[in-house]
Amino acid sequence: MNAYQKSIRAFSKLGQLFRDYSEGNLRDDNWIQLLDNACVEASSQNKWFTKDNLSFCIAVWGETLTKEAITSWLSNYNTPVNTKRLGLVLAGNVPMVGLHDLLCGLACGYSIQAKRSSNDTVLLPFVVDFLVAVEPSWKDTIHFTEGKLANFDAVIATGSNNTARYFEHYFKGFPHIIRKTRNGVALLDGTESSEDLAALCTDIVRYFGLGCRSVSHLIVPENYDFNNLFLALYEHRDIIHHNAYANNYDYNKAVYLMQELDLLDNGFMMLKKDAGLNSPIACIHYSTYATLDEAKNRLNEEVQQIQCVVSNILSDALPFGSTQYPKLMDYADHVDTMAFLLKN
Numbered sequence: 001m002n003a004y005q006k007s008i009r010a011f012s013k014l015g016q017l018f019r020d021y022s023e024g025n026l027r028d029d030n031w032i033q034l035l036d037n038a039c040v041e042a043s044s045q046n047k048w049f050t051k052d053n054l055s056f057c058i059a060v061w062g063e064t065l066t067k068e069a070i071t072s073w074l075s076n077y078n079t080p081v082n083t084k085r086l087g088l089v090l091a092g093n094v095p096m097v098g099l100h101d102l103l104c105g106l107a108c109g110y111s112i113q114a115k116r117s118s119n120d121t122v123l124l125p126f127v128v129d130f131l132v133a134v135e136p137s138w139k140d141t142i143h144f145t146e147g148k149l150a151n152f153d154a155v156i157a158t159g160s161n162n163t164a165r166y167f168e169h170y171f172k173g174f175p176h177i178i179r180k181t182r183n184g185v186a187l188l189d190g191t192e193s194s195e196d197l198a199a200l201c202t203d204i205v206r207y208f209g210l211g212c213r214s215v216s217h218l219i220v221p222e223n224y225d226f227n228n229l230f231l232a233l234y235e236h237r238d239i240i241h242h243n244a245y246a247n248n249y250d251y252n253k254a255v256y257l258m259q260e261l262d263l264l265d266n267g268f269m270m271l272k273k274d275a276g277l278n279s280p281i282a283c284i285h286y287s288t289y290a291t292l293d294e295a296k297n298r299l300n301e302e303v304q305q306i307q308c309v310v311s312n313i314l315s316d317a318l319p320f321g322s323t324q325y326p327k328l329m330d331y332a333d334h335v336d337t338m339a340f341l342l343k344n
Contacts, residue, residue, distance in 0.1 A: 154175040
């Protein structure tokens with residue numbers, strides 16, 4: 001089998017495992033229990049990896065990794081022939097955030113050396129153990145390291161805007177993809193239905209807003225009425241019972257009040273007028289527009305800081321409620337990872 005045939009077989013079996021876990025299906029092996037153990041350990045390690053968010057993440061990957069979807073995805077690319085080495089610097093803001101890069105590297109025939117985030121050291125090693133059990137030829141091609149990456153031909157590094165400067169310097173002599181901070185943005189016009197706003201709220205609160213696809217900024221018309229949005233957000237009021245989230249809410253609210261900033265606050269989420277696309281936990285930034293063209297120009301000007309846009313107004317925007325359901329062709333930062341790896 002070539003690299004794509006191996007990948008289709010192994011990745012689809014991973015998808016089936018995730019679906020079995022999500023649907024409570026019985027299996028003849030012990031992988032369900034091992035996955036459950038990994039989730040418990042990951043949740044213990046990272047306070048943001050709640051049972052609900054872990055279950056959601058696994059269910060989404062289960063829906064994504066079907067044989068048909070994987071075959072369609074890989075059919076866009078020529079079969080790889082290289083045996084190069086890929087370095088991965090992984091983030092840990094949401095569960096298994098580096099899985100797509102790992103799958104791309106395997107599909108392209110690379111051996112992989114990955115530096116895990118200290119916030120997520122459990123889930124991807126579990127995935128690797130499963131994939132190697134399905135495809136033993138990958139046993140010696142995937143390694144995790146706690147130190148600096150070494151002996152690689154290309155690298156993909158994900159981090160903040162601050163760490164990106166370090167990555168740019170350290171990896172400047174190698175083909176690389178350096179990912180910085182990006183956020184989801186919603187463009188509203190006030191005609192959104194209650195269903196639209198309810199779906200938008202899931203884009204805001206899923207993963208506590210920590211994902212690069214989480215909506216953290218709203219672009220709204222001047223004199224926009226936020227009452228219906230707050231009503232929709234109320235369904236998620238129990239989020240304040242998460243200790244780390246509540247601590248962030250209390251801290252950020254105190255800072256804003258000391259600065260005498262004008263806030264909209266419902267007791268668990270704040271709305272702050274701020275041009276910044278990246279907002280802190282428990283806060284949503286918003287800005288206003290006078291004309292739709294003004295809003296569109298803003299999106300075009302800041303496209304390098306935007307991961308995705310949700311809206312009913314723009315034909316190329318995502319529907320409300322869909323930001324955390326990326327497809328295999330939805331590459332981070334809109335950079336085709338497969339094309340990059342096959343070229344280098």
